[in-house]
Amino acid sequence: MELISIDDVRAAADDIAGTVVRTPLLPAPWDGELWLKPESLQPVGSFKLRGATHAVARLDPAARSRGVVTHSSGNHGQALAYAARAAGVACTVVVPQGAPPVKVDRIRALGAEVRLVPPARRLAEAERIAADTGAALVPPFDDPRIIAGQGTIGLEIVEDLPDVDVLLVPVGGGGLSSGIATAVKALRPSAAVIGVEPLLAADARESLAAGEVVVWDVERTYRTSADGLRTHLSALTLAHLRDRLDGIVTVTEEEILAAMGRLVREARLVVEPSAAVAVAARLFHRDELPPGRTVAVVTGGNVDPALLASVLD
Structure with a gap:
């Protein structure tokens, strides 16, 4: 690897x-x-803003036009929403139920669409959205x-x-x-x-x-x-x-x-x-x-x- x-x-x-x-x-x-x-x-x-900003910067124009999607308990979701908004890119964040409301509210305030799912479903839902919409999956760490x-x-x-x-x-x-x-x-x-x-x-x-x-x-x-x-x-x-x-x-x-x-x-x-x-x-x-x-x-x-x-x- x-x-x-x-x-x-x-x-x-x-x-x-x-x-x-x-x-x-x-x-x-x-x-x-x-x-x-x-x-x-x-x-x-x-700190999540660092990786999210770098990932969005590396998207090609076609990928940018389809937007980005991720799964996050809060901080990576906020970071990607911020980076996407700054770059004019649509963003969807899959958030596990039970995440701190303060983080979920801030994700929405940054213009991203939030999907709340059971914790064990967060990755699968993000992958489903990426497959259905063509959005680029930007994972939190992997x-x-x-x-x-x-x-x-x-x-x-x-x-x-x-x-x-x-x-x-x-x-x-x-x-x-x-x-x-x-x-x-x-x-x-x-x-x-x-x-x-x-x-x-x-x-x-x-x-x-x-x-x-x-x-x-x-x-x-x-x-x-x-x-x-x-x-x-x-x-x-x-x-x-x-x-x-x-x-x-x-x-x-x-x-x-x-x-x-x-x-x-x-x-x-x-x-x-x-x-x-x-x-x-x-x-x-x-x-x-x-x-x-x-x-x-x-x-x-x-x-x-x-x-x-x-x-x-």
């Missing part, structure tokens, strides 16, 4: 310039060796264009902190961690890229141990509050992670919520649970991580207001 290269990531960086915010590295107030990469500051509130786009985060981190030692990256479908690991291993081979996922959705850790994609059913993964990390790896992302990821750690629900609170109160960042897992790993599992200058990728800020309020009580 062909993996993406640093050249693919650099091409993506050219494609997304001007649409995607180049987020800063923020020093964590409570930790002198921790920096935060706040992708929550993107126009759609998450696509070289998406992986390359997300990898631009790694480019920026190494540019801003050339002597970075450790990168902590949330893992859901694996597109983000695959892209970042690709960029970092090419530019800073000595740095360790560590994936982080919820203990209640630890299928990536299990997949890496087994050497094949292990799928947890939705009844298991939906136990975690980190809704953006409930998706399993694909064969493509597993191949990248087996080749380029240095390890994976898991965090509990209590640790995730505590990290959310720390980020809101002390870093002044509004974050969703999925975005807090990397910081949770640094806060509660430092003994499992390599030492040194560490960057935690804070992936998104599209949090349900009631959940945010409960964390701050």
Whole structure:
């Protein structure tokens, strides 16, 4: 299976310039060796805008005329809707029932058509729409264009902190961690890229141990509050992670919520649970991580207001 290269990531960086915010590295107030990469500051509130913008930029004119379709629990759907609107392309997003209403509402506000389906049906429905309409399927992570786009985060981190030692990256479908690991291993081979996922959705850790994609059913993964990390790896992302990821750690629900609170109160960042897992790993599992200058990728800020309020009580 062909993996993406640093050249693919650099091409993506050219494609997304001007649409995607180049987020800063923020020093964590409570930790002198921790920096935060706040992708929550993107126009759609998450890193997903990078891959979506790159994917839309790579469509040929005929594909653009037929529109795009995807399946998403929220953030990728918002990102593709934003990128499609900016390019004048029609967009349909298949959303699993149970996704945070705040994310669904924002997808609609960006002009996309939303189709709500049972979680297990999301991919099949997106594929059906693509087959029926000719729309281009732009998956959330299982696509070289998406992986390359997300990898631009790694480019920026190494540019801003050339002597970075450790990168902590949330893992859901694996597109983000695959892209970042690709960029970092090419530019800073000595740095360790560590994936982080919820203990209640630890299928990536299990997949890496087994050497094949292990799928947890939705009844298991939906136990975690980190809704953006409930998706399993694909064969493509597993191949990248087996080749380029240095390890994976898991965090509990209590640790995730505590990290959310720390980020809101002390870093002044509004974050969703999925975005807090990397910081949770640094806060509660430092003994499992390599030492040194560490960057935690804070992936998104599209949090349900009631959940945010409960964390701050």
